[in-house]
Amino acid sequence: MNTYLKQIHPLSWTIIIGTIFGRMATTMSIPFLSIYLIKSLGASPTQTGIVVAVSSLIGVFASFYGGYISDVIGRKKVMLISIFGWSLVFVGFALADRIWIFFLMNALNGLCRAMFEPTSRALLADITPQESKLLIFNLRYAAINVGAVVGPILGLQMGVANSNGVFYIAGLVYFCYGAVLVVQFLLNKEIGAANKELGNRITLTGALKVTGKDRVFIFVLIGMIFCVFGYGHFGSTLGQFMEMNPRIEDGVKWFSYMLTMNALVVLIVQFPVVKIASRFSPVTPLIVGSAFISCSLLVFGIFESIVAFMLSVVLFTIGEVLMFTMTDVLVDRIAKPELRGTYFGMFGFNNLGNVMAPLLGGFLLDVIGVQSALLIFAIIAGCSACGIPFLLLAHRRLKQG
Structure with missing residues (x-):
């Protein structure tokens, strides 16, 4: 382990540490956005779903590019432009006082995230030795959840469900992250430079054709769209359900605790689960994780006690770890080295699931109502499980070589 840690580039450590603070800033604000829109601006669940979904919708199409x-x-260039733009977007959230402004800001939020995230992951793959890639991707995933442990609690304490001032703090965090990246790139001028030869050799359309013809990649992508659809309800539909359900007291408070518990369980189980999962084909954990998430969503619909919700969060989180700890390694394995950024970008289309989740969730809450929780979550769980057959096809093709 120490040998692998010594191989990690200083720029990789910057991204990992920056991810902690960036995710902390995001999770103390964005997960409460739907609640804020309902309580402070009087938005309906459908309107809220549209505002939440636009971030992922923009991200789907921007990520590949x-x-x-x-x-x-x-x-x-891509990382610096997107992260400083991200900082300005959070300031825009803080100044917003109309639903349409929140819609616009969340669209730009999705654009910046879609540009920064696949590029930073591709950079990590570029500067990390092959034998250390599983470790570096899992350190990044752990960093996400370290930030997510603290973020929701800070958001709750700052009253973000009733005030949007916390977005200023998020903007400042991303500005500082960007400033540190500027220094790191100045110290490592050879890293992250343009590949002009590639630009002359392959067009955007050509890159799209290359990834589109990769059957294993496409099956994994389609399967993950459904998996992410199930995962997306945790940060959108569930928050609205907790707030709107008259049988749950202090729904916002318990939802913030559930977000924190989700991140804590990730940190506890991540490395033991990864150690076991690494013994199998990288598609296998995705299949098992998808099944866990679908089952946990069903539990949310069957029971309405806080204890059951917390147990369901544990089941959900184990599924999340199984899915997301191996995806970067899998994409890196499938990708052609000279098109690594393109593959990571194309994989951003799995955010179609995050687009569909708040839209369907808001629609079901509006039309069926919170009193029919079992029907709502049964529909959601069933849709989420639809990704498993595609992942099985990818697993079969990967075994065939």
């Missing part, structure tokens, strides 16, 4: 353009003009 962001990954591709980072292969051509360089990771450095």
